[in-house]
Amino acid sequence: MAASIDILHPTRPKMFKPFALRDGNLITGQQQYSGAAAARLVIEALGV
Numbered sequence: 001m002a003a004s005i006d007i008l009h010p011t012r013p014k015m016f017k018p019f020a021l022r023d024g025n026l027i028t029g030q031q032q033y034s035g036a037a038a039a040r041l042v043i044e045a046l047g048v
Helices: 032-046
Strands: 020-024 026-031
Touching: 020 032, 026 032
Parallel strands: none
Antiparallel strands: 020 026
């Protein structure tokens, strides 16, 4: 079952670049530079 989950094989972000992703209601930023990217995904998820 776990092998079928795509998030187990994420793309690798470039160093020092924003990287955020959304999977349904889960939104995460993977680096300290990802705050703005994660915020945009939250706003999108809220439908604002």
